[in-house]
Amino acid sequence: MQEVPLSGPGVRDCHNRDRTASADKAHGLARRRGVIEPMAIEMSTTNPADDGSVGVVETQTVTLFEPPATLTLAGGGRLGPVTVAYETYGTLSPERDNAIFICHALTGDAHAAGVHDSSDEKPGWWDDFVGPGKGLDTDRYYVICANVLGGCQGTTGPGTTSSDGDGPWGLRFPFLTVDDIVRVHAGLVEHLGISRLLAVIGGSLGGMQVLEWAARFPDRLRSAIVLASGAKLAARGIAFNAIGRRAILVDPGFNDGNYYDQDEGPRFGLALARMVAHITYLSEDSIELKFGRRLQQGDSFAYDLTRETEFQVESYLHYQGKRFVERFDANSYLFLTRAMDYFDLASTHGSLTRAFAQTEARFLVTSYSTDWLFPSSQGREVVRTLLDVGRDVTFVEFDSVYGHDAFLIEHAQLAGVVVPFLEQTFARGTNVP
Amino acid sequence: MNASRYSMPGFDSGLIDELLLDQVDSGSRVIDLGCGDGRLLARLRDERNCQVLGIELGLVELTGAIGRGLSVIQTDLDRGLDDIPDDSFDTAVLSQTLQEVRRPTTVLREMLRVAQRALIVVPNFGHWRVRLKVVQQGRAPVTDALPYEWYDTPNLHVCSMHDIRDLVEQLGFFVIREIPIIKGRPVERAWWANLRADSALYVVERTGE
Numbered sequence: 001m002q003e004v005p006l007s008g009p010g011v012r013d014c015h016n017r018d019r020t021a022s023a024d025k026a027h028g029l030a031r032r033r034g035v036i037e038p039m040a041i042e043m044s045t046t047n048p049a050d051d052g053s054v055g056v057v058e059t060q061t062v063t064l065f066e067p068p069a070t071l072t073l074a075g076g077g078r079l080g081p082v083t084v085a086y087e088t089y090g091t092l093s094p095e096r097d098n099a100i101f102i103c104h105a106l107t108g109d110a111h112a113a114g115v116h117d118s119s120d121e122k123p124g125w126w127d128d129f130v131g132p133g134k135g136l137d138t139d140r141y142y143v144i145c146a147n148v149l150g151g152c153q154g155t156t157g158p159g160t161t162s163s164d165g166d167g168p169w170g171l172r173f174p175f176l177t178v179d180d181i182v183r184v185h186a187g188l189v190e191h192l193g194i195s196r197l198l199a200v201i202g203g204s205l206g207g208m209q210v211l212e213w214a215a216r217f218p219d220r221l222r223s224a225i226v227l228a229s230g231a232k233l234a235a236r237g238i239a240f241n242a243i244g245r246r247a248i249l250v251d252p253g254f255n256d257g258n259y260y261d262q263d264e265g266p267r268f269g270l271a272l273a274r275m276v277a278h279i280t281y282l283s284e285d286s287i288e289l290k291f292g293r294r295l296q297q298g299d300s301f302a303y304d305l306t307r308e309t310e311f312q313v314e315s316y317l318h319y320q321g322k323r324f325v326e327r328f329d330a331n332s333y334l335f336l337t338r339a340m341d342y343f344d345l346a347s348t349h350g351s352l353t354r355a356f357a358q359t360e361a362r363f364l365v366t367s368y369s370t371d372w373l374f375p376s377s378q379g380r381e382v383v384r385t386l387l388d389v390g391r392d393v394t395f396v397e398f399d400s401v402y403g404h405d406a407f408l409i410e411h412a413q414l415a416g417v418v419v420p421f422l423e424q425t426f427a428r429g430t431n432v433p
Numbered sequence: 434m435n436a437s438r439y440s441m442p443g444f445d446s447g448l449i450d451e452l453l454l455d456q457v458d459s460g461s462r463v464i465d466l467g468c469g470d471g472r473l474l475a476r477l478r479d480e481r482n483c484q485v486l487g488i489e490l491g492l493v494e495l496t497g498a499i500g501r502g503l504s505v506i507q508t509d510l511d512r513g514l515d516d517i518p519d520d521s522f523d524t525a526v527l528s529q530t531l532q533e534v535r536r537p538t539t540v541l542r543e544m545l546r547v548a549q550r551a552l553i554v555v556p557n558f559g560h561w562r563v564r565l566k567v568v569q570q571g572r573a574p575v576t577d578a579l580p581y582e583w584y585d586t587p588n589l590h591v592c593s594m595h596d597i598r599d600l601v602e603q604l605g606f607f608v609i610r611e612i613p614i615i616k617g618r619p620v621e622r623a624w625w626a627n628l629r630a631d632s633a634l635y636v637v638e639r640t641g642e
Contacts, residue, residue, distance in 0.1 A: 384516045395506045424502035
């Protein structure tokens with residue numbers, strides 16, 4: 001099986017894209033709608049790698065919820081102690097009023113920016129947006145990112161040793177929800193001595209966490225920035241998650257989640273889950289632009305069914321699946337996609353109106369024109385409720401060809417609104433209630 | 434020139450801002466449709482202590498409004514205002530924009546759904562210079578106040594002061610006040626206003642009381 005990275009040696013993650021071609025296309029779309037977008041123009045001319053970096057950073061860990069103060073999860077299980085892996089960038093002000101918490105998406109981790117050592121070629125997942133002079137300016141703000149509960153990048157999850165000492169948790173790990181993830185992160189923020197965050201920001205599953213922060217800890221944040229997300233996962237999202245989980249569960253290597261002492265584990269199932277999910281992150285335009293019907297080698301068909309990577313799009317998906325298996329745990333994927341399925345802010349808090357009734361936080365909600373996993377209607381639903389309860393809310397629907405992935409790609413566009421929004425929020429002072 | 438830019442920096446936009454400010458009660462809730470970079474809303478907030486919200490389509494303008502600390506919702510007015518709850522504002526402002534939207538009746542109805550009172554500034558295509566251009570040259574008029582060629586203009590609708598009054602009444606609303614703007618000056622109860630005014634400000638309410 002050929003698995004060739006399509007973007008050449010520069011490829012480093014699923015979010016590399018053919019920037020130039022798609023950026024031109026974005027301009028075309030923007031022009032048609034008559035929207036002036038200098039941000040998009042800027043995007044195609046600057047190389048984010050040349051911008052300031054936070055440099056070498058280290059993932060730290062802290063142990064919270066030590067017995068007897070264990071964490072009771074929404075599913076009824078108890079957990080403690082809980083290890084949380086996190087990174088921080090920038091400096092906390094003496095007033096402790098400049099802290100921003102980043103909620104990562106489904107498969108992200110605490111390593112949002114910088115590199116782990118000077119020879120590290122792959123910076124953190126949001127390095128283009130987090131750093132000196134960037135969207136989240138680490139010269140001004142103290143930025144925190146932590147791995148989620150149930151994850152597999154340092155925070156306690158199904159792959160860590162269980163508290164009963166009987167090997168890794170596996171499927172015995174207690175059932176967790178977005179609410180549980182947020183409560184663990186709130187514990188970390190408290191541990192860092194911050195009583196009120198300047199902002200909580202995140203996209204997709206990260207955006208769900210931001211909304212949960214505002215509902216669950218209304219006075220611990222001054223602003224909430226919700227990107228490409230919504231107050232619940234729609235049926236189509238649940239459907240795609242179901243396929244991903246099914247692929248893992250039927251993989252002979254899954255062994256009821258007890259695969260940690262085996263060589264392989266459910267690697268084919270996990271790769272397939274990633275391949276399917278990856279399609280939902282792309283838009284019709286971006287997948288056409290990037291691949292079309294182009295073949296991986298030559299320009300004639302091989303007439304050979306065993307060649308699974310004949311089209312470029314096939315090769316790309318196989319490559320994404322393979323890369324994902326190297327860095328992600330199948331049990332974490334099961335738990336976290338389920339947490340995403342279960343997320344429904346209205347049902348957790350009685351109604352959306354009640355969920356937002358307590359917070360004084362300012363909201364910035366963004367959606368992307370070609371995102372079909374979290375279409376604009378999802379963001380607008382949140383906005384409508386916020387307006388209904390008289391909250392301070394700004395809504396932006398960005399023009400982008402990149403679909404759901406846009407929040408991880410269109411950094412300049414996003415920074416264009418996030419930078420003034422944060423400045424204004426910061427300028428208002430802490431207003432500690 | 435940008436056809437979908439709802440807030441065009443008018444030749445007398447400063448004056449129109451002053452006029453609009455005068456029509457808004459201190460401490461009231463104001464929504465500005467096509468708020469541009471939020472210049473008027475920021476003044477309403479800072480000078481009149483109003484609670485304000487902007488609606489804007491253009492990303493650049495909207496970014497400017499965010500930079501003034503305003504809340505803005507990016508929306509195409511032609512989609513309606515379905516994100517905005519009924520009666521959530523005292524006043525809705527629409528400055529130099531009614532002639533640019535596809536369905537002026539829908540926008541007017543939406544304004545008076547979300548607010549008790551609407552402030553509308555509309556260019557007057559009944560101005561004598563406009564009429565003269567049409568009669569003399571037999572061509573679509575291009576004047577200082579309306580400097581667009583017919584094929585490249587944000588003005589989708591051509592209306593005079595009479596037309597606006599007719600439309601408001603047809604919708605069952607009431608013109609409470611009408612202030613013609615003549616050569617950059619507001620002149621209330623002007624003679625031959627429909628011939629002389631470059632634009633006019635209307636205060637429209639749901640009921641005539």
